Amino acid sequence: MAGTTQVKKLTKGDIFRSWVIWLFFSHANYNWERLQGGAFAHAMIPIIRRLYSTPEEIRAALKRHLVFFNTEPNWGGMIHGITISMEEARANGAEIDDDTINAVKSGLMGPMAGVGDSITQGLVFPVMLSIGIGMASQGSLVGPFLYVLVVAAYLWGFGWVAYYQGYVQGQQLITRLLESGLLDKVRLVATILGSAVVGALAATFVRVSTPLTFTSGQTKIEVQKAILDRLMPGLLPLATVLIVFWLVKRGVSPTKIMVGIFVVSLVGKLLKVF
Amino acid sequence: MQEVTIGAGAAFLIAFGYYFGNSPFAANLGFSAVIRPLIAGTLVGFILGKPVEGAMIGGTINLIYLGFISAGGATPADIGLAGWLGTALALAGNLEPAAALALAAPLGAIGVVKRNATMSINALFVHAADRYAEEPNPSKVALMNWLPAQLINFALSFTPVYLGALLGGKVVGQVVQSVPPWVIGWLTVAGGMLAALGIALNLRFLLRLETLPYFLLGFIVAVTAKLNLVLIAVAATALALLHVTFTERRAS
Numbered sequence: 001m002a003g004t005t006q007v008k009k010l011t012k013g014d015i016f017r018s019w020v021i022w023l024f025f026s027h028a029n030y031n032w033e034r035l036q037g038g039a040f041a042h043a044m045i046p047i048i049r050r051l052y053s054t055p056e057e058i059r060a061a062l063k064r065h066l067v068f069f070n071t072e073p074n075w076g077g078m079i080h081g082i083t084i085s086m087e088e089a090r091a092n093g094a095e096i097d098d099d100t101i102n103a104v105k106s107g108l109m110g111p112m113a114g115v116g117d118s119i120t121q122g123l124v125f126p127v128m129l130s131i132g133i134g135m136a137s138q139g140s141l142v143g144p145f146l147y148v149l150v151v152a153a154y155l156w157g158f159g160w161v162a163y164y165q166g167y168v169q170g171q172q173l174i175t176r177l178l179e180s181g182l183l184d185k186v187r188l189v190a191t192i193l194g195s196a197v198v199g200a201l202a203a204t205f206v207r208v209s210t211p212l213t214f215t216s217g218q219t220k221i222e223v224q225k226a227i228l229d230r231l232m233p234g235l236l237p238l239a240t241v242l243i244v245f246w247l248v249k250r251g252v253s254p255t256k257i258m259v260g261i262f263v264v265s266l267v268g269k270l271l272k273v274f
Numbered sequence: 275m276q277e278v279t280i281g282a283g284a285a286f287l288i289a290f291g292y293y294f295g296n297s298p299f300a301a302n303l304g305f306s307a308v309i310r311p312l313i314a315g316t317l318v319g320f321i322l323g324k325p326v327e328g329a330m331i332g333g334t335i336n337l338i339y340l341g342f343i344s345a346g347g348a349t350p351a352d353i354g355l356a357g358w359l360g361t362a363l364a365l366a367g368n369l370e371p372a373a374a375l376a377l378a379a380p381l382g383a384i385g386v387v388k389r390n391a392t393m394s395i396n397a398l399f400v401h402a403a404d405r406y407a408e409e410p411n412p413s414k415v416a417l418m419n420w421l422p423a424q425l426i427n428f429a430l431s432f433t434p435v436y437l438g439a440l441l442g443g444k445v446v447g448q449v450v451q452s453v454p455p456w457v458i459g460w461l462t463v464a465g466g467m468l469a470a471l472g473i474a475l476n477l478r479f480l481l482r483l484e485t486l487p488y489f490l491l492g493f494i495v496a497v498t499a500k501l502n503l504v505l506i507a508v509a510a511t512a513l514a515l516l517h518v519t520f521t522e523r524r525a526s
Binding site: 027123131159193205 | 297298299302306307309310325330333334337341342344352369375392399403412416429456459465469471473476477479482485486488494503504507517
């Protein structure tokens with residue numbers, strides 16, 4: 001092996017090039033058969049080029065990474081970092097076979113997708129969107145710009161750190177991350193923040209009110225103003241959100257709920273309830 | 275609000291923006307920002323000379339996709355189509371934001387067909403990559419990860435939105451004027467309720483017994499004090515840090 005003559009060492013630039021490819025092209029050929037498989041191989045090409053020189057080695061490495069792969073692309077970048085460190089060790093003569101690399105990749109992609117999706121798509125995007133939507137509704141363009149700024153800082157900043165630290169720290173990184181309580185704490189803070197912001201958003205944007213009136217003796221009573229608003233302002237919107245949430249929790253599909261809302265609002269409009 | 279007309283140039287930019295958001299060329303800000311209706315609506319607004327109105331409409335459309343999560347390729351809606359074409363048609367038809375939401379939601383549902391189709395076609399190109407790996411030709415393996423898929427993606431994304439904005443933009447104003455007022459009233463009521471769907475979908479990840487008080491606090495403060503959302507977010511962060519500090523001390 002070439003490792004006997006000279007140690008093959010990747011530079012920070014190699015890792016950065018690999019990350020940039022992943023950042024841009026992780027979903028460029030997204031498909032049902034291998035999802036991000038082709039993209040994983042694509043991101044490994046700068047690494048493969050640096051570490052391997054014979055056609056046999058290059059062929060084997062490309063095929064090794066063209067298999068099924070799917071994870072959350074930002075947190076999941078740690079897996080690329082770890083894989084890169086394994087490839088480097090292998091190129092220098094360590095006994096790491098294809099099965100080991102495959103096992104690490106496929107073992108980690110599920111957990112990282114779970115953590116990553118719940119934080120990136122479940123917290124960061126909706127919380128920042130909520131704030132942006134709230135500001136936009138008041139006629140401010142700061143909201144959309146703020147959203148792009150924060151999301152770019154998160155995806156590019158955190159994304160690179162995760163990728164590079166995966167390479168530097170290897171598999172211990174994920175073990176440490178999952179075992180230390182830090183992740184749970186961050187998630188709890190974000191969940192509370194999200195709950196409050198989404199609550200405020202529900203109050204601002206869910207619009208349900210009734211034009212119903214009835215007459216009692218001489219006086220005309222408006223149900224909305226005289227009864228519901230005195231009971232609690234925002235009662236109908238809150239009830240609507242909780243009912244829909246209950247349906248979602250029971251597993252009713254969003255499309256069915258959407259159709260249901262169109263039907264209920266049509267019937268309500270025709271009966272003059274809404 | 276003055277109606278806007280969508281010319282060929284504007285339709286081109288809108289269609290291109292929609293493709294750009296679905297393409298890999300936005301450094302991961304496509305999926306996370308450009309296709310989000312809040313951002314899409316703002317950009318459409320700039321293209322049509324009504325940025326503030328665009329942001330308002332886009333933001334409202336975005337409400338139903340607040341709980342939007344794409345996992346393992348299974349996507350419940352094409353939020354980019356709802357955001358880009360939805361805002362364009364709403365501005366052309368001079369629609370209220372709530373009615374725009376009711377118009378955009380079906381667009382988002384229809385758009386999923388394109389995504390499912392491309393994800394099937396794209397499997398062909400990863401087989402081509404297998405053959406280039408055999409040679410081995412790393413550059414061609416890289417090319418197979420984006421070029422053919424993106425040519426198809428461009429054709430299937432750009433064309434419908436270009437035609438939709440150009441032709442739809444012409445008729446939507448007339449259609450809106452000719453429909454009876456109760457239909458617009460219906461769509462507005464539906465729009466007001468649809469916002470609850472996006473919020474409920476997002477609450478799946480947030481709402482537990484532990485976080486319910488914070489949800490209710492956020493709601494009550496917004497109803498009564500009419501504070502802006504940034505202020506509520508800052509206050510909620512403070513409460514969250516207190517929550518973590520005190521529950522931790524009790525546990526230890």
